[in-house]
Amino acid sequence: MSSTAPGYSLRQRRFAPLNPDLSAKSNAPPLKGIVFDVDGTLCEALGIDKSVDILEHIRSLPTLKDRMKAVSKVQAIEREAMLRQQPQPGLVELMDYLESRGMRRALCTRNFEAPVTHLLQTHLPKHVFLPIITRDTPDLLPKPDPAGILHIAREWGLDNRADNLIMVGDSIDDMTAGHTAGAATVLLLNDRNTHLKDHEHTDLSIERLDDLIDILENGFVGHRGGDKAPTEGREEEA
Template sequence: MSSVENYSPRQRRFAPLNPSSSEPSNAPQLKGIVFDVDGTLCLPQNYMFGEMREALGINKSVDILHHIRSLPTPEAQLEASSKIKAIEREAMQHQEPQPGLVELMEYLRDREVKRALCTRNFEMPVTNLLQNHLPKHVFVPIITRETPGLLPKPDPAGILHIANEWGLTNGGENLIMVGDSIDDMTAGHKAGAATVLLLNDHNAHLKEHIHTDLVIEKLHELIDVLENGFVGNKTRMELPS
């Protein structure tokens, strides 16, 4: 494994979305934004993970999705998935949107910025959030735990699939991944996207992580960032090609 000394600094930038910006920019154009769901578009429901692990009889060191995929038979996998879906079904009744959610999405719609979702949730709570809190907004494509043929985050497959669907030939280089977890930051980083961490009470340790480009406390803070030109942290590090 490479040490930090093997990395070199790289500052991610995108040109301002404000068409009347007085300062010309030679930074790349932003082509779209990929959002996580739980903890990003809606307030975190972290209690779910404890309930899920208890239902599956696993401890907190075991990844839930990996555990389900590693079960020996399709029947066992289906039974475990059903338990997880039941917990998510109950939790989605209490979903609350993140502050600034609608304001940000209306801004991105007005600026004609493409939006997609990449989440480890099942499809049902994602649909519930969109129908109840963002009924006039379109996210295409939507990658969930149930999307076939794609490894979940932290693998970059979902983000790269989105870039391909949008006709981008350079992976995630012209995209931003917005999320609240190390899986979000790592998936975005590996896909070549810039990353934005939505800060909460549990992820402050990720502020200085080498996969995190920018940190915000509320979603609507991203509006001014994009209007004036995205500039990532100067501490962003990349392995040499």
């Protein structure tokens, strides 16, 4: 099911601080939840997105048998890759912080369910993400369509699309899906996506996941289009 939605015009996105002492003094809207991509965002990129790209061509295969065989091959690629999963720096620290602030978290990924489950069970066994949107979720088009993020907003009982959410990812599809759903967007920088830092669909960029802690604690302030300034991240731990 497609959730075709008009793209939101460029606007500075702001959310009240999660620190209760500061939020009482803020007139910014409250943040109601954060949606995360998986491969390249919660875990270091393993090239799983390449297998996802293959899926886009499967629809053109002539028979159902051919399509099922191709999907099985893609799933095998992802199962092999998931055994090499490594968490992104700052992953556990960020999730512990969000849990301490009672912040809801969900996942929206184009990967199959198996590598997602493996990541959560291996690196985040005490954390809850609901709902979890994967390639296996029926009736929802994958990113860059905003359908998955809008579904999450509805599941959380929000009545203003995804206006009170943040989408965190590492690709243009993550930024576009979040933007067109109405969410603020945060780009996790890597060697391949720095050109997206100034993209009109990117509200903020970070170098490590736990860079978000100070940002959210003191109040999220995004940057519009070419007016965006780089966000300083913590230096890599030795």
